[in-house]
Amino acid sequence: MDRAQERPSGQQAAAAAGPQDGRTGRLPAPEAELELLVHGVGGTTPEEMLGDPRTVRVTGDETAAVYRRAEDLATPESPREEPVREAYVWCNLTSGDSSRALWLVLLPFMVVNLAHWMRPAAAGRHRTVRLYGLLVRLAALTLTVLLVAAVCEVALDLVAWQCAGVQPCVRRHSWLSFLAPQASAAPGGQGGWWSLPGRRLALAALVPAALTGLLWYLSHRTWSAYESHRPMSHDPEPDPGGSALALPGFWYGRRLVARLRAAHTAAALLTVAAALATPAARFDHRAGGPGALDTVSRLLTAALLVWAAAVTGVVCRRGRSESRLDQRADRHLVRLLPMGALALLLLTAVYAGWARPGWRSSGRLPGDPAFATLMLAQGLLVVALAGVARYLYRRTPDPRDGMRGLGGPAVALLACALGGVMSGGLAQRVADWLDGTRALLPGPPLLLTWQASTIPPVLAVLLLLATWLATETARRSCAERHRVRHEHPGEPEDPSRTRAIAQVRALATLTDRAPLVVTVLTATTLLLGTVALAGALTTRTTPDGAARRTYDALQTVAETSQALGSWLVGLGFVLFVTWGRRAYKDASARRTIGILWDVGTFWPRAAHPFAPPCYAERAVPDLTWRMATWTHRTGGRLVLSGHSQGSVLAAAAAWQLPPSVRARIALLTYGSPLERLYGRWFPAHFGPPALAALHRDVACWGNLYRRSDPIGGPVRVPDDANPEVDHGPLQDPLAYGRTPEHPLPAPILGHSDYQADPAFARVRAHLLSRLRPELPGPRPGPRAPR
Numbered sequence: 001m002d003r004a005q006e007r008p009s010g011q012q013a014a015a016a017a018g019p020q021d022g023r024t025g026r027l028p029a030p031e032a033e034l035e036l037l038v039h040g041v042g043g044t045t046p047e048e049m050l051g052d053p054r055t056v057r058v059t060g061d062e063t064a065a066v067y068r069r070a071e072d073l074a075t076p077e078s079p080r081e082e083p084v085r086e087a088y089v090w091c092n093l094t095s096g097d098s099s100r101a102l103w104l105v106l107l108p109f110m111v112v113n114l115a116h117w118m119r120p121a122a123a124g125r126h127r128t129v130r131l132y133g134l135l136v137r138l139a140a141l142t143l144t145v146l147l148v149a150a151v152c153e154v155a156l157d158l159v160a161w162q163c164a165g166v167q168p169c170v171r172r173h174s175w176l177s178f179l180a181p182q183a184s185a186a187p188g189g190q191g192g193w194w195s196l197p198g199r200r201l202a203l204a205a206l207v208p209a210a211l212t213g214l215l216w217y218l219s220h221r222t223w224s225a226y227e228s229h230r231p232m233s234h235d236p237e238p239d240p241g242g243s244a245l246a247l248p249g250f251w252y253g254r255r256l257v258a259r260l261r262a263a264h265t266a267a268a269l270l271t272v273a274a275a276l277a278t279p280a281a282r283f284d285h286r287a288g289g290p291g292a293l294d295t296v297s298r299l300l301t302a303a304l305l306v307w308a309a310a311v312t313g314v315v316c317r318r319g320r321s322e323s324r325l326d327q328r329a330d331r332h333l334v335r336l337l338p339m340g341a342l343a344l345l346l347l348t349a350v351y352a353g354w355a356r357p358g359w360r361s362s363g364r365l366p367g368d369p370a371f372a373t374l375m376l377a378q379g380l381l382v383v384a385l386a387g388v389a390r391y392l393y394r395r396t397p398d399p400r401d402g403m404r405g406l407g408g409p410a411v412a413l414l415a416c417a418l419g420g421v422m423s424g425g426l427a428q429r430v431a432d433w434l435d436g437t438r439a440l441l442p443g444p445p446l447l448l449t450w451q452a453s454t455i456p457p458v459l460a461v462l463l464l465l466a467t468w469l470a471t472e473t474a475r476r477s478c479a480e481r482h483r484v485r486h487e488h489p490g491e492p493e494d495p496s497r498t499r500a501i502a503q504v505r506a507l508a509t510l511t512d513r514a515p516l517v518v519t520v521l522t523a524t525t526l527l528l529g530t531v532a533l534a535g536a537l538t539t540r541t542t543p544d545g546a547a548r549r550t551y552d553a554l555q556t557v558a559e560t561s562q563a564l565g566s567w568l569v570g571l572g573f574v575l576f577v578t579w580g581r582r583a584y585k586d587a588s589a590r591r592t593i594g595i596l597w598d599v600g601t602f603w604p605r606a607a608h609p610f611a612p613p614c615y616a617e618r619a620v621p622d623l624t625w626r627m628a629t630w631t632h633r634t635g636g637r638l639v640l641s642g643h644s645q646g647s648v649l650a651a652a653a654a655w656q657l658p659p660s661v662r663a664r665i666a667l668l669t670y671g672s673p674l675e676r677l678y679g680r681w682f683p684a685h686f687g688p689p690a691l692a693a694l695h696r697d698v699a700c701w702g703n704l705y706r707r708s709d710p711i712g713g714p715v716r717v718p719d720d721a722n723p724e725v726d727h728g729p730l731q732d733p734l735a736y737g738r739t740p741e742h743p744l745p746a747p748i749l750g751h752s753d754y755q756a757d758p759a760f761a762r763v764r765a766h767l768l769s770r771l772r773p774e775l776p777g778p779r780p781g782p783r784a785p786r
Contacts (some may be wrong), residue, residue: 012232032636033083034085066089111605117603120395120396144422148417149367152208167343169441179203216261229618250322253606260607279365307341311337367430402681403515410519422573427445448534453561458524465520480505481499488736620656624657640653642669648674650669651694654667665699669702671706673712705731
């Protein structure tokens with residue numbers, strides 16, 4: 001049965017932050033030592049975490065909960081030799097029900113949201129930091145417009161404008177016959193009310209409008225389910241050298257997300273309205289066109305521009321308020337902005353559907369200028385963001401920062417590139433489906449063809465880089481073999497065993513090459529993207545057409561790249577849809593995708609409201625409430641134990657505790673990416689000053705890692721006043737050959753199963769003894785053989 005713990009009132013929370021009776025010298029209560037386990041990426045079960053098939057949920061729900069072993073629910077009469085263990089299971093936050101498969105569509109939004117948090121650390125540069133956030137929010141807005149424009153390209157241009165207006169295409173797709181003009185209607189059909197070009201476009205506009213509604217619904221629903229949990233209230237601690245994660249409003253971005261959701265919804269609806277109004281306005285602006293419709297088109301254009309300026313102004317307003325819980329709600333703004341855009345879309349649909357004698361659909365809709373403008377705007381925003389990031393980095397340079405402070409702009413560029421590839425893949429695949437011969441329809445905009453043609457060169461560069469990394473890894477593996485042999489003197493050498501250990505260690509170092517990979521990929525993407533944009537605008541033809549009168553070798557390269565790029569984009573789109581469908585039906589596939597969300601959705605939605613929800617806005621309050629209430633109730637010793645991504649959650653929860661409670665817990669991390677990944681890529685929040693501040697605030701901290709671990713590593717806290725945090729590197733495997741203690745070959749554990757190492761229990765006991773030195777600590781058990 002469940003034994004739910006009630007959340008305390010505000011007075012109880014304040015009492016939890018106050019001093020306890022733990023220093024009176026009395027012996028602790030029987031349940032006075034607790035180890036709270038937090039798992040890492042990929043998820044697990046409470047049975048695996050606690051090593052017992054009989055577990056009971058203590059508090060929480062089906063989404064995230066705390067579990068104990070069934071035998072630990074009955075409190076023993078005498079003190080225990082080991083602490084009571086609880087497991088916080090949060091994997092269902094990212095890989096629960098089948099709706100998580102829809103999050104694949106939101107991948108570019110998640111990536112650009114990461115760029116917001118990757119800025120360099122710069123104390124006192126508040127205006128520059130706000131400018132950095134503003135540029136990321138504007139880049140995120142262009143991604144929303146790009147996604148909706150791609151759907152408009154498919155629904156309005158390829159289907160309603162091109163295919164429905166051509167008789168052979170209508171014959172191939174009879175379901176479009178009611179849209180075809182009378183002259184091109186399928187046999188047996190005739191042009192009806194919907195056959196006018198403007199009405200066809202207005203009907204097709206329902207598709208991107210419905211997508212916008214779905215994005216709004218998902219964002220609103222996920223916020224209610226994930227991010228509406230209020231953190232524990234406490235006064236902010238003035239620590240200029242610490243991390244913003246300690247501020248009380250960091251994990252509660254309700255107001256900003258609501259404003260951005262309204263702005264992005266309005267921008268998406270305005271994009272649909274612009275795609276719908278542009279072809280009708282071009283027809284009305286011609287010489288001799290209807291004067292009344294021409295006036296209406298100009299008024300509508302002015303209204304759309306005014307509302308677009310209002311949307312941009314809302315996005316440009318100040319971002320998050322982290323120093324306090326901002327519970328205000330801009331209700332009028334949140335309602336007025338999207339509703340006004342929806343009204344303009346309806347008026348535009350009426351205007352476009354008005355009868356216009358002599359209007360026929362031919363060629364493409366004006367998509368090339370729109371996509372070119374978006375691509376140019378994204379490039380300029382990324383360049384400006386790089387300038388701001390470099391300026392911040394020069395104020396407080398740290399050589400361990402990823403890409404010397406340019407990680408955020410690089411990730412923002414990759415998000416834009418990913419959005420472009422997804423948009424081009426969707427358009428190319430639908431165009432192939434409508435017209436496989438490419439003889440009936442003009443096809444998608446030329447810029448999308450140029451973008452697809454850049455994919456083979458990008459893959460070629462990545463192949464060369466992978467070859468170089470493989471060579472370097474093999475060289476490092478050879479060096480590791482000598483080190484492994486010297487680590488086990490006197491034991492018979494096993495060449496295959498030595499080779500396996502050395503190879504695992506060498507592969508683990510590839511994580512540290514991530515900045516090089518991102519740098520090469522970003523530079524290649526920026527260069528080829530510039531070439532694609534310039535080629536599409538200057539030649540106004542496809543790559544093979546532009547190279548037709550040049551050298552034979554260049555023409556061959558252009559033709560091959562265009563054909564291969566179109567095929568790769570279509571294949572990528574098919575694989576993307578297949579993966580999403582599999583994740584919708586298969587729980588194991590959802591868990592695999594959930595690993596991506598475990599890393600990417602740790603951060604709040606500060607740049608893009610349609611990104612997948614931030615699970616930490618639920619998990620961090622859960623952990624802080626559990627720790628504060630337990631220490632208040634028992635006055636006991638608590639070890640917060642986090643593995644991999646769980647160590648990042650543990651650190652974030654420790655920062656959110658009231659100072660007096662934070663100083664009474666021990667932090668145990670293992671396989672932790674706190675410094676190796678988060679400290680390098682998110683230096684403003686996990687850099688050396690932030691980790692040093694966390695080390696000072698908690699009672700004690702121990703960190704375990706292995707050389708064979710590709711994710712975890714030392715935290716390297718620079719603090720001479722306290723003992724070292726890092727305990728390692730641990731031996732892996734525990735035994736080189738067969739021994740009486742290990743008659744079978746010991747496995748190479750790498751990133752997993754840190755608790756199997758005897759050092760884990762020793763470090764945990766050491767932390768417990770340091771928590772309350774005046775009380776007798778647990779007796780150490782017999783040391784396990786190594």
